[in-house]
Amino acid sequence: MPDEARVRVAVLGAGGLGKAAARIIGMKRELSLQAICDSRGLVRAEAGLPGELIAGVSGDLVEGCRSLQEAGPGEDGAGGVTTLTAIEARHCEDPIGEILAMAPALDAVLVALPNLPNEFIPGVIERFAAAGSSLVFVDVLKRTRAVEQLFALDPLVKRARSVVMTGCGATPGILAAAAVLAAQSFIEVEQVAIWWGVGIANWEAYKATIREDIAHLPGYTVERAKAMSDAEVEALLARTNGLLELRRMEHADDLLLERVGVVERREQVEVGGIMDTRHPKKPVSTTMTLTGRTFDGKRASHTFILGDETTMAANVIGPALGYLKRGLWLKARGLFGVFGSTEFLPMVVR
């Protein structure tokens, strides 16, 4: 595929998931990483950024990229076609606004920002849509209320001739989509249970994700978790031996499965899991189990199990890019609006 045909992607967010996105985009010949930002600045290159190098930056994104530039001309990453000197890396007041200004030179935006508070990512997408940018957006939102806010943007997104694919990670994401497949065998679905395991060697690579999870613990709120200092997170994890066990999480799998009719009531969907913040090995396997009754009166469960060796980054960002491509497919056919991960199969991105 010639470079001109590559899908031009910007990534919002440069934490653990944003960097994984940069790396994976760099490995895909169909995609070109045009820009990535964190809350303090942005990095971009008209001819595409070297995803592998960007993913290797630690600490502040802009400073990390500048260090790379100062270190002299290095190898480009697999997806990069740029010499390091052609990269623009700078701090700025409003990195998202700068990416918004780039919209005419973009095809798609992958939103890997921490969603603290709940309305933050919906607000970002609203900002792009209100500006009339015609783009494909994909998010890996988890909270039901956040995804609800996104669906409320549907008229605005349609007016902007844009497509938003929401809840497109693992859960919600491919696990909820697997529930749509599993539901096909049943005349009545009783329950969908998603139970996830995540293991990370060092929680500091996923500071925002950990806070989003802490917000699900009894006695915590999104606001309280967001306000926690690193020392407070550390202290909490010290008390739990590095483990976070979450039950009956407010996860948008419920809304996304209710919306497409897999369940009648979202209470039939239950999401929980265990995060180990000290070991890369998953503490439990990630599974989706759908239980129902067949037309011939049998009660049974279908199960989808993710391989234990697969990381959160692989299971969240891989699907997000597959849904991004589906979003481009929809947009090319004039099918604008906000769509959930349960409405389509993600496509395969080469």
Add this chain to the structure above:
Amino acid sequence: MPDEARVRVAVLGAGGLGKAAARIIGMKRELSLQAICDSRGLVRAEAGLPGELIAGVSGDLVEGCRSLQEAGPGEDGAGGVTTLTAIEARHCEDPIGEILAMAPALDAVLVALPNLPNEFIPGVIERFAAAGSSLVFVDVLKRTRAVEQLFALDPLVKRARSVVMTGCGATPGILAAAAVLAAQSFIEVEQVAIWWGVGIANWEAYKATIREDIAHLPGYTVERAKAMSDAEVEALLARTNGLLELRRMEHADDLLLERVGVVERREQVEVGGIMDTRHPKKPVSTTMTLTGRTFDGKRASHTFILGDETTMAANVIGPALGYLKRGLWLKARGLFGVFGSTEFLPMVVR
């Protein structure tokens, strides 16, 4: 939903799968069974057939329905709105031609005919398309060569403003679609292995399905299996204790997954299974296992497992109806042509 809004479906084929389709359609408030045929005749009713009663007919479809009518006014099935006297049941030379003539009063056709020989079902769909009928077709084809023939009909199907959803049962069908979901976590897919188990108490309810399976045995061909008498099938099964174990089957999962890029070469997809023709319990669980390598260098497998209590009928006809609804969605948006089960999620039919 008022009756007028029901999707008007004809079922081609009244063997084990065709009857299961009649029963399930009868349980769905969105669908109305307008007609069903076997090779000797057809049964139809303008106001919809009682699926439950049709499914209960044994032996010749038309004669069975006439017996029902003679037995006097019975209860309607869940999906039926017809008194038995309003049902037309008659033998005819060309039942498929008669259903073709009904096309203006139909929305969709579920093809549950035995596909012996390979080109039979493609030929039926070609006949409808050549006649210019604008309909949604869904098939549960299994053989790669049959699905290839269907894809070759794409220009003709487009001209007829029709949609064909092909390979939309279990395998190929939801198991292949599950492989599309599983593939999302990997940067490279090594293998997709589908291993199915089917248990049926009495092979005579699935005479065509059994012959299609026998055709995969070493030394057999589709033609040879089709030509076998019931006594010959019985004799073969007596030698294997009622079990048929099939390996490296020619199954269209390979083509359907290659087509969407899950695998580079269709040889990476392997399908096999065990059918027990004497016990309803599955001899092995039906599983789809996709093995690949992640962006971060991990090798792992994702797995989708069907509950052992679910029957072939539930796992084939349920998905077929879900894909039928997706076909209606595509047609309503002017997206005509032949689509595989790996291209979309099936929808949920209420």
